[in-house]
Amino acid sequence: MSLPATYRALVCPEYGQPLTLTTRPTPGAVPGSAVVKVLSALVDPSEKHRLLLNKRNPHFSQEPPFIPGNCAVGRVAALANDATSLQVGQLVLLECFVRGRDDPDAQALRGVYEGHTPSGKRLTHQEDLWRDGFWAEYARVPLESCWRLDEKALLGSVEQGGLGYKISDIPFLAKHAVAYGAFRAIDLKAGETIIISPATGSHSGAAVQVASAMGARVIAVGRNADTLRRLSESNARVHGVSLTGDVEEDVRRLSQFGTIDAFMDYTPASLKSPLHLRACVLAVKSYGRGVLTGFPFGEFSLPYGLMIGKNLSIRASYMYQAEDLRGLIKLAERGLLKLGESSGAEVIDGYTLEQHDEAISKADEHQAWGRQVSLQPFKE
Ligand SMILES: NC(=O)c1ccc[n+]([C@@H]2O[C@H](COP(=O)([O-])OP(=O)(O)OC[C@H]3O[C@@H](n4cnc5c(N)ncnc54)[C@H](OP(=O)(O)O)[C@@H]3O)[C@@H](O)[C@H]2O)c1
Incomplete structure (x- = not known):
C-alpha cells in the first residue's frame, strides 16, 4: 500500500x-x-x-x-x-x-x-x-x-x-475500553453484582454491556425506560431501576436484588455533583468497592464514618491501560462483548x-x- x-x-x-x-x-x-x-x-x-x-x-x-x-x-x-x-x-x-x-x-x-x-x-x-x-x-x-x-x-x-x-x-470499542479499565481497576468479577449509575448515557450504556460481558449482574440506573429496556433485552443479567432522589427509598430499590458488591458512578459533565452516590455507598456491602468514572466538575460530600465502618474501597478511574485494551478486544473477538x-x-x-x-x-x-x-x- x-x-x-x-x-x-x-x-x-x-x-x-x-x-x-x-x-x-x-x-x-x-x-x-x-x-x-x-x-x-x-x-x-x-x-x-x-x-x-x-x-x-x-x-x-x-x-x-x-x-x-x-x-x-x-x-x-x-x-x-x-x-x-x-x-x-x-x-x-x-x-x-x-x-x-x-x-x-x-x-x-x-x-x-x-x-x-x-x-x-x-x-x-x-x-x-x-x-x-x-x-x-x-x-x-x-x-x-x-x-x-x-x-x-x-x-x-x-x-x-x-x-x-x-x-x-x-470503533465503539474505544468507549467500552473506558468501562473495562474502570472495572479492572476495582477487580470486578464474574457473578458479582454492580450498580451502574446513570446507565443510559453513551459511555455508561457501554459500561452496562461490558459488565454483562464480564459475567457480572448489573443494576442499571436511569430515567430513560426505553434505553434501559434495550440494554436489558440485549445484555444478560441487566436489571433497569429508576431512582427517586429520596436516599432511603433509593437504597430500598437498589437492595431488592440482594448483596451488591460494587458500584460505578458515571455522572455526566452536565451535572455538578454525582447523581446517586450516597445511595450507592449505603447500598453496597461491607468491603464493597466503588469506582468514579464520570466527569461532574463540582464537589460533594459523603458519610465518612459509614464508609470507614463498611471498609469501602473507592477509587477514581481515567481512561485505561494497554492491558485493558488487549483484554477488551479479546472479549469482543470471542463474541462475549457484542x-x-x-x-x-x-x-x-x-x-x-x-x-x-x-x-x-x-x-x-x-x-x-x-x-x-x-x-x-x-x-x-
Ligand atoms: N473516566 C473517564 O476516563 C471518562 C472517559 C470518557 C468519558 N467520561 C465522562 O463520563 C461521563 C458520562 O459519559 P456519557 O457519554 O455516558 O454521558 P452522556 O451520554 O452525556 O450521559 C448522560 C447520562 O446522564 C443522565 N442524566 C443527565 N442529566 C441527568 C439528570 N438531571 N438526572 C438524572 N440523570 C441525568 C442521562 O440519563 P437520561 O437518559 O435519563 O437522560 C444519561 O444516562 C461524561 O461526563 C464523560 O465526559 C469519563
Whole structure:
C-alpha cells in the first residue's frame, strides 16, 4: 500500500466555527509510528455541543486547529522501520489516549483534550505528531496505540465461524475500553453484582454491556425506560431501576436484588455533583468497592464514618491501560462483548467526510446509548 502525496481531513479551525474539509500533505511513518487508512470513525453524540455550539470548554478542550474524532478503525498503510510485528494491511482499532513514552503520566486525548499538565500538553502541541484525531483519510498513530484486530473473527461471515460484524460496528470499542479499565481497576468479577449509575448515557450504556460481558449482574440506573429496556433485552443479567432522589427509598430499590458488591458512578459533565452516590455507598456491602468514572466538575460530600465502618474501597478511574485494551478486544473477538446491531444498538454509517454536518446532526438527535453514527473516509 503506498501513501498518496496528500490526504483530506476535517479540521476544527476554532470552537464554535464550522469544520473545514482540508487537503494536507500525507504524514510519513516516522520511527515509532504507523500511518493508518481510516475506514470508519465514530461521531460522538456530544460532538455538536463540544465543537460547534460551545465556546472552548474550560475543562475539556484542545488548542485549535485540530482534526476531531476519537475512535476509529482502519488498515495499516505504512509502518516505521522499528515496527516488529504489525504488517501493512492489518486491521487496527484507533483510540485517542496518548501517553508520553518517557513519562506515562504525561497524558492527552488527541483531537479532544490536551491534558491538564504541561507535559501532557506537549503531546498535542507538537503540530505534526499526536494532536489530531481520526476524521481524516489517514492518521499517524504511535505503534503502541495501533490495536490489532482479528479480522477473520470479527468481520468473517457467521457461516464461516466469524461474528459477521461490519467495519462500522468496531470503533465503539474505544468507549467500552473506558468501562473495562474502570472495572479492572476495582477487580470486578464474574457473578458479582454492580450498580451502574446513570446507565443510559453513551459511555455508561457501554459500561452496562461490558459488565454483562464480564459475567457480572448489573443494576442499571436511569430515567430513560426505553434505553434501559434495550440494554436489558440485549445484555444478560441487566436489571433497569429508576431512582427517586429520596436516599432511603433509593437504597430500598437498589437492595431488592440482594448483596451488591460494587458500584460505578458515571455522572455526566452536565451535572455538578454525582447523581446517586450516597445511595450507592449505603447500598453496597461491607468491603464493597466503588469506582468514579464520570466527569461532574463540582464537589460533594459523603458519610465518612459509614464508609470507614463498611471498609469501602473507592477509587477514581481515567481512561485505561494497554492491558485493558488487549483484554477488551479479546472479549469482543470471542463474541462475549457484542458489537453493533447484535448489541441492541442502531448503527448508522456511510457518511463521507463531506457529509459531516449530516452525521453530526444524526448523532446529536439521540444522546442516549443506542445509536452509533460513523463517518467512512474510505470505503473498501
Ligand atoms: N473516566 C473517564 O476516563 C471518562 C472517559 C470518557 C468519558 N467520561 C465522562 O463520563 C461521563 C458520562 O459519559 P456519557 O457519554 O455516558 O454521558 P452522556 O451520554 O452525556 O450521559 C448522560 C447520562 O446522564 C443522565 N442524566 C443527565 N442529566 C441527568 C439528570 N438531571 N438526572 C438524572 N440523570 C441525568 C442521562 O440519563 P437520561 O437518559 O435519563 O437522560 C444519561 O444516562 C461524561 O461526563 C464523560 O465526559 C469519563
